Amino acid sequence: MALQHLLLFLSFVAATLSSLTTNPLQRRAEIFARQKVVRRDVDPSELYPEYNISVPVDYFHNESMYEPHSDEKFPLRYWFDATYYKDGGPVIVLQGGETDASGRLPYLQKGIVYQLAKATNGIGVILEHRYYGTSFPTPDLSTENLRFLTTEQALADMAYFAQNVVFEGLEDKNLTAPETAYIGYGGSYAGAFVAFLRVQYPDVYWGTIGSSAVTEAIWDFWRYYEPVRIYGPPDCISTQQKLINIVDNILLQNNTKLTSKLKSAFDMESITYDDDFAQVLSYPIGGWQGRNWNPEVNDPSFFEYCDNITAPSLINNATANSTFVARQLIRAGGYGNQTSELTVPMLNFINYLIENFVESCDADDLDQCYSGHNATLYQEDSLDRYDYRSWPYQYCTEYGYLQTGSGVPRSQLPIISRLLTLEYNSLICKYSFNITTPPDTDRVNKYGGFSISYPRLAFLDGEIDPWRGASPHSPLAPDGGVRPDTDEEPFVLIEGAVHHWDENGLFPNETTADLPPEPVKEAQAREVDFVKVWMEEFNSKKGR
Numbered sequence: 001m002a003l004q005h006l007l008l009f010l011s012f013v014a015a016t017l018s019s020l021t022t023n024p025l026q027r028r029a030e031i032f033a034r035q036k037v038v039r040r041d042v043d044p045s046e047l048y049p050e051y052n053i054s055v056p057v058d059y060f061h062n063e064s065m066y067e068p069h070s071d072e073k074f075p076l077r078y079w080f081d082a083t084y085y086k087d088g089g090p091v092i093v094l095q096g097g098e099t100d101a102s103g104r105l106p107y108l109q110k111g112i113v114y115q116l117a118k119a120t121n122g123i124g125v126i127l128e129h130r131y132y133g134t135s136f137p138t139p140d141l142s143t144e145n146l147r148f149l150t151t152e153q154a155l156a157d158m159a160y161f162a163q164n165v166v167f168e169g170l171e172d173k174n175l176t177a178p179e180t181a182y183i184g185y186g187g188s189y190a191g192a193f194v195a196f197l198r199v200q201y202p203d204v205y206w207g208t209i210g211s212s213a214v215t216e217a218i219w220d221f222w223r224y225y226e227p228v229r230i231y232g233p234p235d236c237i238s239t240q241q242k243l244i245n246i247v248d249n250i251l252l253q254n255n256t257k258l259t260s261k262l263k264s265a266f267d268m269e270s271i272t273y274d275d276d277f278a279q280v281l282s283y284p285i286g287g288w289q290g291r292n293w294n295p296e297v298n299d300p301s302f303f304e305y306c307d308n309i310t311a312p313s314l315i316n317n318a319t320a321n322s323t324f325v326a327r328q329l330i331r332a333g334g335y336g337n338q339t340s341e342l343t344v345p346m347l348n349f350i351n352y353l354i355e356n357f358v359e360s361c362d363a364d365d366l367d368q369c370y371s372g373h374n375a376t377l378y379q380e381d382s383l384d385r386y387d388y389r390s391w392p393y394q395y396c397t398e399y400g401y402l403q404t405g406s407g408v409p410r411s412q413l414p415i416i417s418r419l420l421t422l423e424y425n426s427l428i429c430k431y432s433f434n435i436t437t438p439p440d441t442d443r444v445n446k447y448g449g450f451s452i453s454y455p456r457l458a459f460l461d462g463e464i465d466p467w468r469g470a471s472p473h474s475p476l477a478p479d480g481g482v483r484p485d486t487d488e489e490p491f492v493l494i495e496g497a498v499h500h501w502d503e504n505g506l507f508p509n510e511t512t513a514d515l516p517p518e519p520v521k522e523a524q525a526r527e528v529d530f531v532k533v534w535m536e537e538f539n540s541k542k543g544r
Helices: 024-036 112-120 151-164 189-200 222-231 234-251 256-265 274-282 284-290 301-309 317-332 336-358 383-399 427-433 518-541
Strands: 051-056 073-081 091-095 123-127 182-187 207-211 218-220 400-402 457-462 491-494
Touching: 051 151, 073 112, 073 151, 091 112, 091 151, 091 189, 112 123, 112 182, 112 518, 151 189, 182 189, 189 207, 189 383, 189 457, 207 518, 222 284, 234 256, 234 274, 234 301, 234 317, 234 336, 256 317, 274 284, 274 336, 284 301, 284 336, 301 336, 317 336, 383 400, 383 427, 457 518, 491 518
Parallel strands: 091 123, 091 182, 182 207, 207 457, 218 400, 457 491
Antiparallel strands: 051 073, 073 123
């Protein structure tokens, strides 16, 4: 679903840490998007031509927040595959969410849309979200023109699509809802989105499946890192906590000379703001979300980082000459009694950050790559800036999900810096959109939040997903995240899984004894089974 989110979550685009951009917003997007790097053996864009359906810019002329209202329409992009379609089959619509939806095309080939369409003789569809990819209702992304980027407007798009689409080559058939069964699927933000869709438009979408669905909007989502802390390798997590605590203890002393020594040890003395510096040092642990059972999309950086800071000896002897400084910092950070055991981890920590973040910044100073305090940069609002404006606008106005270290209870050592506060993480809201107050999360949580429930609304979540804490499977949910798993309301927790692991698939010749892993195979088989049950109900209702 950062942002530093998922999002920010910045948003489902492929990039690597070694890229040489000097744009700090782009740098952040690249760092967090590393978890979503996708390499495909076949370019699905060659298989599936893109189409557009003309949809209204503004569905809610009675709501003042959209003034001045618009009577215009704009092209909403989609792709489809009717390979397995037979009369009476459903239309399976995957909501693209906060990204260019062309990146979802592989799911028509070998992912969950392919599996469901084949099993039900259906049509598979990838539908783009307004304000992403090429689906823009306005000529730019100025704050005024972003007013139509709300959950309710986008939900209306998806309903309109189902009620009006005509598929090329199938013009002689009525494949609109409610005559044809529409099944929605989404992962992360898109998973929450299709859950809301089922509640808001139950007569249009016969059923929906929310995978890793973040249905509870949360302003301070410090719990994002809790699954990492709980399920991560204990030695790595303990070491990370101590290293970050050393850094925080030094920075929070407000000792200019000592802070300078700390930054210099990491070759980051050119980073002006302490919170920017703390942010960079907190980046590596964020690779957890990018883990995937499919080697083609897996991000190995989390365990590479853990292997570095828990290695018994120096990974790179070039940092050995920093031993004296490292020991000084450990003592200054309050861990003098553990200097001996923390010296090698600290040196490897320093080396990892230099190799992966300092050396990859091709700029005169690191502020150009990493500063979150550049107010001028946030004002860029052309359409090609959607990666840095569209999703941030959504979380600044409705969702939140700011991943802080400051929110972690004082009784617990955080694994990211406490300098990462709501104030710091919301600078983008202030500088980009002049928003200085928390988002109106009620506009999202009105659909049900943790407790959202509806017939033929399914939820699948990863046991160790960092986003589980914002989903119906959250231990914080009123029911403790535990519900019966029925065909009417499927509720599946995928053992050992991270972020919407059921969405991926393999070609038959790619499968092995271990791939997909058994919990994923079971989850996908469960989805096929309950969608078939839903279709039996639909056909019975239609007298077929």
